[in-house]
Amino acid sequence: MENTAVGDQKSQLKLSNFLCFAIYSTANAVTRAYQPRLAALGLTYPQYLVMVVLWEEENQTVKAIGNKLSLDSGTLTPLLKRLETARLITRRRDTFDERQVLIGLTEEGRSMRERAEAVPVAMGQAFGCTMDEAQAMRSELITMRDNLVASIDEAK
Amino acid sequence: MENTAVGDQKSQLKLSNFLCFAIYSTANAVTRAYQPRLAALGLTYPQYLVMVVLWEEENQTVKAIGNKLSLDSGTLTPLLKRLETARLITRRRDTFDERQVLIGLTEEGRSMRERAEAVPVAMGQAFGCTMDEAQAMRSELITMRDNLVASIDEAK
DNA sequence: GCATATTAACTTGCACACAATTTAATTGTG
DNA sequence: CACAATTAAATTGTGTGCAAGTTAATATGC
Missing domain, CATH: 1.10.10.10 (Winged helix-like DNA-binding domain superfamily/Winged helix DNA-binding domain)
Incomplete structure (x- = not known):
């Protein structure tokens, strides 16, 4: 079915955008979330x-x-x-x-270092996900990051 | 088993760190990967x-x-x-x-807008993942982002 | 052994992010 | 209506990120 194929491709293009944005805005949120917890240090x-x-x-x-x-x-x-x-x-x-x-x-x-131990504890809770989810997410992100980095030279 | 529990907790603390860093460094890579593709615009x-x-x-x-x-x-x-x-x-x-x-x-x-259509195409390929993976990742990231944002006020 | 290439860190210039403050306009309350 | 509270942008100041270029030290090729 041609329509399905085209539809798939279009939504993928949008999704790639949204995935980039999800990474971008989550990273901004990470920085903002660390700030009050690092203020004491x-x-x-x-x-x-x-x-x-x-x-x-x-x-x-x-x-x-x-x-x-x-x-x-x-x-x-x-x-x-x-x-x-x-x-x-x-x-x-x-x-x-x-x-x-x-x-x-x-x-x-x-x-x-000792005073800083509380920081990852607080951040771990802030994420609101399990250890397995965090590990899976981390692994997928690193793979994507390495793919992205590898693609940069080609694009120049 | 007490050792297992302690071990789990410690690794979770490390993982929460690594997950934050994975998000942070992937976001930097996203920006760098867009740059050559947006240069023409x-x-x-x-x-x-x-x-x-x-x-x-x-x-x-x-x-x-x-x-x-x-x-x-x-x-x-x-x-x-x-x-x-x-x-x-x-x-x-x-x-x-x-x-x-x-x-x-x-x-x-x-x-x-028309000239910009090539950008998400190139970026989608650069990620090197399927549409399903991208969608799943996006959804999980947004959930985490919202959890993080919700936690910020509490931490102040 | 010496000129050339490479490397590590620094510097410069630009564009974000964001906290905190300011200014101006609108809304809400008595 | 008056006046305090709220809101939207803009401004100020600090700290990244990163490309591009500089400087000084080391490595390499002939």
């Missing part, structure tokens, strides 16, 4: 992500942090300078490769 | 979203557009001014309620 959501990466492992390069968060130095450099000003992290040139900057934690940054 | 992704809303219905207030896109006037006002400068939209005060500004399309903005 004085962190923004991207700053919190950097701290999470550093709590996992100290003394990482800007490049390594960028790879983990999919952010480039144009975004990270000013963000890291703000965390340095807040005395949460340290920045020092790698002695063996002076191109690299190693990001470490101050004692204050290290000790913030 | 001279639009950013948020600008494209506003145009889509206006192609559906002309002469909407800033408030109405903001409700549909979950954006406030602080974001929309400068964005709309850029679209006006690009001669794609018109802005005029509502005669019956001078607080409101009605956003319309110029002939140029209206005619861009």
Whole structure:
């Protein structure tokens, strides 16, 4: 049936739009939802992500942090300078490769980890979904993200 | 089994983190993936979203557009001014309620719709998923977004 | 060994997002 | 009718994201 095929295609085009928008507006909501929970720590959501990466492992390069968060130095450099000003992290040139900057934690940054434990607890409840749903969603999103990223160079 | 319960809870806390990050980094990838496809139209992704809303219905207030896109006037006002400068939209005060500004399309903005049809086609392919997967994902994301938004006031 | 290419971080410029405040217009209440 | 409360946009200030270009250090090819 030709009409069905055409109908399918049209709705897919609309859906692809709506899916993009769903991701976009949910991401905005994630940032807004973190804000009141991070206020006590004085962190923004991207700053919190950097701290999470550093709590996992100290003394990482800007490049390594960028790879983990999919952010480039144009975004990270000013963000890291703000965390340095807040005395949460340290920045020092790698002695063996002076191109690299190693990001470490101050004692204050290290000790913030404990106070930050409440944040994912509160956020987990805010989502209102089960662990299985969250895991399935996460896995599908990462697949889509990697597909999208792979498609970018082709589109240029 | 106590260990299992504790293990479950810990992994849920991590997962809630990872789910947030998956949404966040996928949304960044969405914006980057749109960019080369919107370059020919001279639009950013948020600008494209506003145009889509206006192609559906002309002469909407800033408030109405903001409700549909979950954006406030602080974001929309400068964005709309850029679209006006690009001669794609018109802005005029509502005669019956001078607080409101009605956003319309110029002939140029209206005619861009046809050229923009290729964008969702390309993006749909870039996602690399079936229509059913896209629809399921979209529906779950919207549910989570609404849960998140509902949780924000409580957290303040 | 030295010129060239590559790499890491930084910088610049632009466009969001959003909290908080301001301004102007309308609505609601006594 | 007067006047307080509400509403819609705009404005201000801060913090991302990211493309494009710069600088300095390291790696590579001949």
